[in-house]
Amino acid sequence: MAENKYKALELETPGIYELEGLEVGVTSNCNFKCDYCCAYRRDDGSKIGAEEVIALIREIPTLKRVRLSGGEVTLRFEDCVKIVAYCTQHGLATQLNTNGSLLSEERIRRLKEAGLSNIHLSFNFTDAQSFGAYYGMDPRVYDKVIENIETCVEYGLETVLETLLFGPTQSNMPAISRKVHDLGVRIHEIQNSIVMDHAEREGWNAIASREALVRSVNDLIANRRPDTELYLTCMDRFMTELGFREEPGVYFSNCVDGKKQLHLHGNGDVLICELCRPEVIGNVYEGLDLAAVYANRPKALADFLEQLPCPAYEALFPAAP
Numbered sequence: 177m178a179e180n181k182y183k184a185l186e187l188e189t190p191g192i193y194e195l196e197g198l199e200v201g202v203t204s205n206c207n208f209k210c211d212y213c214c215a216y217r218r219d220d221g222s223k224i225g226a227e228e229v230i231a232l233i234r235e236i237p238t239l240k241r242v243r244l245s246g247g248e249v250t251l252r253f254e255d256c257v258k259i260v261a262y263c264t265q266h267g268l269a270t271q272l273n274t275n276g277s278l279l280s281e282e283r284i285r286r287l288k289e290a291g292l293s294n295i296h297l298s299f300n301f302t303d304a305q306s307f308g309a310y311y312g313m314d315p316r317v318y319d320k321v322i323e324n325i326e327t328c329v330e331y332g333l334e335t336v337l338e339t340l341l342f343g344p345t346q347s348n349m350p351a352i353s354r355k356v357h358d359l360g361v362r363i364h365e366i367q368n369s370i371v372m373d374h375a376e377r378e379g380w381n382a383i384a385s386r387e388a389l390v391r392s393v394n395d396l397i398a399n400r401r402p403d404t405e406l407y408l409t410c411m412d413r414f415m416t417e418l419g420f421r422e423e424p425g426v427y428f429s430n431c432v433d434g435k436k437q438l439h440l441h442g443n444g445d446v447l448i449c450e451l452c453r454p455e456v457i458g459n460v461y462e463g464l465d466l467a468a469v470y471a472n473r474p475k476a477l478a479d480f481l482e483q484l485p486c487p488a489y490e491a492l493f494p495a496a497p
Contacts, residue, residue: 180334180363182241182269182293183407185436186429193470193481195236197437199243200229201450202255204442206248208275208311222442226258232440232460233263236467241269241293243437245450250278257290264291271296271336277317279324281331288331295328296365297321299337300345302355310344322359329360336407337361342369346388350395357401366396368410370452370487386492390418397426410452410488417493434480438469448480452487455480 185197203223233239242263244256249272256272263270271294272287287295301307301318308315328335337356339345345352349366356364369384384392393408400406402425409429411420422428433439433449440446444461446469447454457476458464469477 180294180405182243182271182334183363183427183429184269185241185432186407186409187427189430193435194238195436195438195466195469196238196240197243197432198233198236198239198241198466199245199437199439199450200224200259201245201247201439201441202229202249202252202259203247205251206246206275207251207277208248208313210311220443223252224440224442224444226255226262229255229259229440230262232466233259233266233268238467239268241271243271243273245273248278249274250283253278253283257286260287260290260292269293273297276321276324279327281327284324284327284331284333288333292333294334294336294363296336296338297325298340299325299352299356300339302348302351325359325361334363335361336363336365338365338367340367340369341384341389341392343384346384346392349392350399353396353399357404362403363405363407364396365407365409366393368408368488370410370491386418389492393418393420397423400425410486413486413489414492431486434477435484438466440466448477453480453485 201222204220233242242259244259249256260270260272270292272292273296276297301310304315304318307313307318325335325337337359339349339352341349353364368389393411396406404425406426407429408427410431412428412430415421415428420428434453438446438448438457439450440460444459445456446458446460446464446466447456455476457469457474460466464474465472473481
């Protein structure tokens with residue numbers, strides 16, 4: 177497979193800390209009510225328009241990629257298209273993180289025409305009933321998501337399906353992997369679970385045990401189709417300790433959050449990472465200069481870079497009391 181331009185940053189070992197990736201939370205609103213995502217001020221009504229985002233991007237010479245997320249990012253679809261088109265024109269890779277429920281053939285076509293590098297969807301269940309029960313949604317939404325995934329593939333959009341490896345999925349990973357392949361998707365991302373204090377509903381913090389993680393990852397690697405790429409995230413800090421190794425088509429993505437990538441919330445707050453470290457280091461409307469953020473290093477960012485904490489490692493290898 178050809179190199180995925182957006183994913184390339186994750187395959188580099190962070191050495192020099194500089195802002196090469198920016199995740200933009202274009203809206204905090206969402207039509208789903210998952211505890212897992214949008215940890216930071218969920219549904220607070222914050223949003224940021226395309227013109228503001230483009231003005232910020234234009235001033236960051238080191239930038240290589242932009243990820244658009246939410247909330248549900250397609251609630252601000254026109255802004256997304258404008259941002260993607262600008263990034264394409266200026267050589268920046270882009271990824272749109274969506275739950276897929278509000279896509280349509282026309283929207284998928286427009287994203288393709290704008291030059292979107294990757295479209296990224298969560299994919300944790302292989303049947304409508306499990307999906308509906310877990311997300312608290314009408315099971316028919318699952319069928320719409322499946323339809324939109326297939327349409328993305330048909331239009332030639334590089335489609336990434338991400339599965340969270342945690343309690344509800346750890347025993348079903350082979351079936352999920354087969355379904356991903358059956359849908360025509362050739363990039364399967366496996367996100368290791370972490371303990372998140374914001375998760376309120378039972379189940380979201382049901383992290384996979386060390387034994388379940390090892391078993392699931394080894395099964396995925398052993399049964400990987402030759403035309404499929406596996407990206408295993410939040411595992412780079414302990415892959416050697418658990419006996420994992422990379423091979424062609426199997427990548428243990430390097431964590432870039434806080435080191436090469438930051439998150440911009442709709443209210444202008446800049447966070448180290450929305451999910452695992454939603455710590456505000458400054459606000460672009462209050463003087464934070466993204467182009468110089470690693471040179472100036474606000475205290476919260478400097479502390480992070482000195483300690484380099486890893487919630488995934490801490491969950492699997494808790495420190496002795």
